[in-house]
Amino acid sequence: MTIRIVTDSVCDIPKATSEAFGITVVPAYVNIGDESYLDGVDLSRRQFYEGLPHYSTAPTTAAPAPGAFTEVYDRLAAEGAGQILSIHVSSSLSGILNAARLGSEATDSVEVQLFDSQQLTMGLGLLAITAAEGAIAGQTMNEIVATLNKRVERTYVIGLLDTLEYLRRSGRVNWATFGLGTLLHIKPLLRVHKSEVTMLEKVRTSKRALIRFLELAGELGPLENIALLHTHVSQQCIQEFQQQTRFLVPEGIEPLIVELTPALGAHLGPNGLGIACITRNNIT
Secondary structure (H helix, E strand, O other), rough: OOEEEEEHHHHOOHHHHHHHHHHEEOOOEEEEEOOOEEOOOOEOHHHHHHHHOOOOOOOOOOOOOHHHHHHHHHHHHHHHOOOEEEOOOOOOOHHHHHHHHHHHHOOOOOEEEEEEOOHHHHHHHHHHHHHHHHHHHOHHHHHHHHHHHHHHHHHHEEEOOOOHHHHHHHHOOHHHHHHHHHHHHHHHEEEEEEEEEOOOOOOOOHHHHHHHHHHHHHOOOOOEEEEEEEEEOOOHHHHHHHHHHHHHHOOOOOOOOEEHHHHHHHHHHOEEEEEEEEEOOOOO
């Protein structure tokens, strides 16, 4: 039975990669002022990040309509899908999974299995690729889901933000919690694991923050897979980051280098760096 994989644009999987693995990506919405854009369709990353510091109001994000998922499920069924695994950004961070659930309830054309990745960006992306690899290899739905459940335990995103200002603007951080001076000068280190977003440290200089970022990433131990993340940094910075993180990359892996979707950049701001990874072993 043919299994097709569906995810959402928060996954950050590059288009060429999603096409190669047969992954269908449903775009979220990015709202700027009175205008609403389909993420990755109506608004390029370059356009978004170059405009971000100048928008008069903070951009917001919204889940796709349930009907968008129903349309995708029906189309894939017409193309021959016997089952669909719809894997999405953490339900505690977004309403996208619920929209997918409502969309699945509106179709009778195909069986849809929903899966909460408990992740975002390429944490979700690496899991979606894992699912697609299983489908291509002929695994059953139960086998794919069992593999994903194990991988979720070992999937992490660690990010180094340039500022907390954009999280504050989006309402995700209380200004009073950090204080004006602190908020403007610290470089926060964040981790996402099993739907929990944790601020690991608040470091005051970019140099020291990068050192701590690399130390914390190294503490995850040997990795099974990794992707490099950024929010609109220079090409030189990307090249330097590749060199600085080379010790993390498993043998035989060529990491995807991903500029985060505006659906995440709206909250995180420009000049951020990060990794998404699946560790080789469970971390206690």
